[in-house]
Amino acid sequence: GAGVSQSPRYKVAKRGQDVALRCDPISGHVSLFWYQQALGQGPEFLTYFQNEAQLDKSGLPSDRFFAERPEGSVSTLKIQRTQQEDSAVYLCASSLAREFYEQYFGPGTRLTVT
């Protein structure tokens, strides 16, 4: 079946621009996660949704980062006034339920801020 998809796959933004990254989770998956992966590092947790509710946003690095999942399926991660330190791969993952199941990752969006 279809896995997690993300778009765009690559994004170049000038410093100060706003960007929006999209995630389509696996159909039927209740839980959705966003992670940030810098070069040479493991993914770092950003935020978690159960259906449309954002239950954990403890990993968002600043108030410039905002995520939503209004209908409990597709999610968007928005970064306002991008900075060079925001350059990273943004990974979305989904899992079947709140009771913890394995997370499956999408291909990521590689963001470069110039």
Added chain:
Amino acid sequence: RKEVEQDPGPFNVPEGATVAFNCTYSNSASQSFFWYRQDCRKEPKLLMSVYSSGNEDGRFTAQLNRASQYISLLIRDSKLSDSATYLCAAYSGGGADGLTFGKGTHLIIQP
């Protein structure tokens, strides 16, 4: 100190050999553990889940040692296609919903 630590390697191993690497975790509340494989410029792909003492899947064996707070991954009869970065992840629950990842161990299988 990072919550999940891995030896970054690289581990250079001849094809056909057995290789093992460990991952240590500092949060004793961690409930479940996962090994992911990540190829260059690709997403992490789930390799194995470890909920109790261990798990085996073909050439791969993962073991959990709660007393010493580490998990290990053993790869037998290694193949060239096993070359990748192996990420260890821990889930703690209790409101901390995301996985905590190590930096990964880079494995190179040599012909």
